[in-house]
Amino acid sequence: MFKKARVILAFLISTQLVGCANLGVQPWERDLLAKEEMALDSEGIDLGLDDHIYFSKEATSGGRAFAGGGCGCN
Amino acid sequence: MRYFRLSMLIILISSTPLSLSFAQEIAAPDFAISNAQLPNKLSDLAGQVVYLDFWASWCKPCRQSFPWMNQMQRKYAAQGLQIIAINLDAESSLAKDFLDKVPAQIPVIYDPEGNIASDYQLIGMPSSYLIDKTGKVRFAHKGFFTHTEPLYEEELVLLLNE
Amino acid sequence: MQLISKNSLTNKMRKTANVNAALAAATCALLGTSAVVQADEGVWEMDAALLYYGETERVTAVEGVFSAKKNFGDEHVFSTKITADSLTGASASGAVAQPNAQTYTRPSGKGQYVVAAGEVPLDDTFHDTRLQLEAQWTQPLWNDMRGSTGVHLSKEYDYLSIAVNGSLAKDFNQKNTTVSAGLSLAYDTIDPEGGRPVAFSEMVIDEGQFANEEAYQAAFDATRQKDTDDKTTVDLMFGVTQIINRRMLMQFNYGLSMSDGYHTDPFKVLSVVNDQGLTQSLVHEDRPTQRTRHNFYWQTKYALDSGVADISYRYATDDWDINSHTIDSRFRFNLSDNTYIQPHFRYYQQSAAEFYQPFLLEGSSLPTFASADYRLGEMTAYTIGLKYGMTMPSGNEWAFRVEYYQQDPKNAGFDAPGVLQQLDLYPSVKAMIAQVSYSF
Numbered sequence: 010m011f012k013k014a015r016v017i018l019a020f021l022i023s024t025q026l027v028g029c030a031n032l033g034v035q036p037w038e039r040d041l042l043a044k045e046e047m048a049l050d051s052e053g054i055d056l057g058l059d060d061h062i063y064f065s066k067e068a069t070s071g072g073r074a075f076a077g078g079g080c081g082c083n
Numbered sequence: 084m085r086y087f088r089l090s091m092l093i094i095l096i097s098s099t100p101l102s103l104s105f106a107q108e109i110a111a112p113d114f115a116i117s118n119a120q121l122p123n124k125l126s127d128l129a130g131q132v133v134y135l136d137f138w139a140s141w142c143k144p145c146r147q148s149f150p151w152m153n154q155m156q157r158k159y160a161a162q163g164l165q166i167i168a169i170n171l172d173a174e175s176s177l178a179k180d181f182l183d184k185v186p187a188q189i190p191v192i193y194d195p196e197g198n199i200a201s202d203y204q205l206i207g208m209p210s211s212y213l214i215d216k217t218g219k220v221r222f223a224h225k226g227f228f229t230h231t232e233p234l235y236e237e238e239l240v241l242l243l244n245e
Numbered sequence: 246m247q248l249i250s251k252n253s254l255t256n257k258m259r260k261t262a263n264v265n266a267a268l269a270a271a272t273c274a275l276l277g278t279s280a281v282v283q284a285d286e287g288v289w290e291m292d293a294a295l296l297y298y299g300e301t302e303r304v305t306a307v308e309g310v311f312s313a314k315k316n317f318g319d320e321h322v323f324s325t326k327i328t329a330d331s332l333t334g335a336s337a338s339g340a341v342a343q344p345n346a347q348t349y350t351r352p353s354g355k356g357q358y359v360v361a362a363g364e365v366p367l368d369d370t371f372h373d374t375r376l377q378l379e380a381q382w383t384q385p386l387w388n389d390m391r392g393s394t395g396v397h398l399s400k401e402y403d404y405l406s407i408a409v410n411g412s413l414a415k416d417f418n419q420k421n422t423t424v425s426a427g428l429s430l431a432y433d434t435i436d437p438e439g440g441r442p443v444a445f446s447e448m449v450i451d452e453g454q455f456a457n458e459e460a461y462q463a464a465f466d467a468t469r470q471k472d473t474d475d476k477t478t479v480d481l482m483f484g485v486t487q488i489i490n491r492r493m494l495m496q497f498n499y500g501l502s503m504s505d506g507y508h509t510d511p512f513k514v515l516s517v518v519n520d521q522g523l524t525q526s527l528v529h530e531d532r533p534t535q536r537t538r539h540n541f542y543w544q545t546k547y548a549l550d551s552g553v554a555d556i557s558y559r560y561a562t563d564d565w566d567i568n569s570h571t572i573d574s575r576f577r578f579n580l581s582d583n584t585y586i587q588p589h590f591r592y593y594q595q596s597a598a599e600f601y602q603p604f605l606l607e608g609s610s611l612p613t614f615a616s617a618d619y620r621l622g623e624m625t626a627y628t629i630g631l632k633y634g635m636t637m638p639s640g641n642e643w644a645f646r647v648e649y650y651q652q653d654p655k656n657a658g659f660d661a662p663g664v665l666q667q668l669d670l671y672p673s674v675k676a677m678i679a680q681v682s683y684s685f
Contacts, residue, residue, distance in 0.1 A: 033488045068569065
């Protein structure tokens with residue numbers, strides 16, 4: 010029962026973060042974020058290989074997503 | 084019931100209104116220009132159709148926009164079109180590296196602190212604004228797409244024929 | 246696979262490594278691959294990598310990956326990846342060590358192997374190859390919204406996994422905030438050689454008690470279920486990526502995974518020990534047919550003057566009572582305009598599954614589910630590694646990565662009877678990882 014409450018609480022906290030409208034930068038200030046190494050999927054191959062190793066040897070898997078960040082162009 | 088909250092969140096997110104572009108029909112904010120090919124300020128270009136393009140070296144779609152802008156400038160210069168590329172790199176040396184690889188046949192001015200960009204309330208990169216002969220902003224574009232090139236050209240022609 | 250005579254004691258290779266975890270891998274890898282951010286228009290961007298994974302005295306794997314990505318104009322991006330890997334070696338069968346040598350039957354029923362005194366029983370030499378294909382398409386849909394969809398296929402000798410995924414991502418606040426939601430559906434089928442074992446059936450070991458080969462085979466078959474079985478998995482993922490300032494961005498994800506079907510590892514056993522700690526028999530494990538997992542992930546990437554710091558934390562919990570914490574960090578330091586080094590440190594900790602038991606006590610009633618697979622037990626693991634990358638004048642990049650991975654299983658609170666107190670029931674697993682990649 011407490012576990013379920015923990016899960017719901019953690020989920021609700023994460024949904025509140027959508028309201029962080031005052032954080033961020035102007036569109037032309039994304040020079041550092043536009044760098045390839047700052048992209049969330051910048052080392053996709055390595056991350057995929059690592060994830061495969063850890064899925065096979067541990068009981069937990071998943072977590073990442075790759076949307077967002079970057080130069081914000083188009 | 085377990086998924087009610089989740090589905091509500093999805094519905095809420097997808098119904099958020101689309102971002103609005105820069106207000107139309109407003110006098111284009113003036114700014115000083117320091118480029119040998121151009122007059123001292125934007126308002127001195129009254130009588131010409133001005134296409135302002137805000138770009139940066141780190142913006143990949145800008146690589147597609149330059150060839151098109153070069154082509155448009157060549158085609159319509161005689162009819163009174165002036166395209167100006169405004170660079171927003173924090174370090175202008177990066178802009179020069181970009182221009183070595185992607186030649187520009189249009190004048191480039193530098194706004195490293197983003198003052199002009201703030202005046203034009205940019206909402207995305209790259210952004211472009213079409214200013215008519217009376218100095219009013221008539222069209223604003225967010226982003227650059229090859230499939231919209233014909234549309235942008237139509238807008239240019241419309242303003243040039245006024 | 247080649248046909249081997251029934252009486253061969255050495256040649257029949259059987260894969261005993263985590264078929265189940267591999268099944269999970271196929272599905273869970275999906276939701277992380279969509280929504281490609283930026284690709285140069287018109288050219289194929291390709292990556293190739295070769296990885297070697299070697300545990301001391303256990304599993305060795307070699308894995309090759311090739312991926313290609315192309316922007317077909319206006320952010321319509323197609324990406325594809327092909328992976329092939331080959332495993333050999335031995336992995337823990339779940340039985341406990343004993344002060345004397347033990348004989349085990351291979352999961353296929355064809356042949357036996359002997360484990361030395363005091364050693365953790367490892368299901369010995371097996372060999373298997375896996376092929377994986379995936380394709381993903383991403384494109385803008387409406388203003389500030391992108392959609393992505395893909396398929397994933399994984400094939401091994403005794404299992405097949407097919408999955409499809411779809412996701413949407415929407416930008417807000419001048420693209421400072423991106424919200425994404427994804428769904429993935431996977432269907433796996435498993436058909437191990439020798440058939441799947443009946444839950445808690447005893448391992449049949451031929452020590453001369455059978456009149457002939459047929460008698461042995463009949464006894465072995467009695468412990469097997471002949472049909473194939475399957476598993477379906479539904480994965481949901483919700484994520485928010487937020488630009489904090491010019492140098493920093495953060496990501497928060499919640500993932501829900503629900504799987505239904507065959508979760509048992511058909512090659513794993515439990516030792517039934519008496520009060521002296523001596524093994525009386527071996528029984529096949531059994532896991533629940535459902536599993537619901539929750540995943541909370543937080544990541545920060547920070548742009549340094551000459552490099553990037555990337556730190557993430559993941560908390561996972563499920564209805565098997567496994568809770569885990571993962572901290573993963575990578576620090577990239579640009580040595581020059583075209584070279585960099587990147588140290589990597591990862592720490593992982595998990596609690597034991599509710600049905601995890603290192604062994605069964607003779608005389609106690611059989612639990613509903615039980616597994617002695619150390620990967621479901623309590624453990625901590627850490628990885629420490631270093632990567633070096635260099636960009637050639639052509640713009641192509643080479644990278645080399647070396648890592649050390651150590652898993653330390655722990656006693657989740659079980660008292661060891663008799664001789665088991667003198668034996669190491671929770672040996673560490675140590676592995677070296679080496680990888681070469683080339684991007685062009």
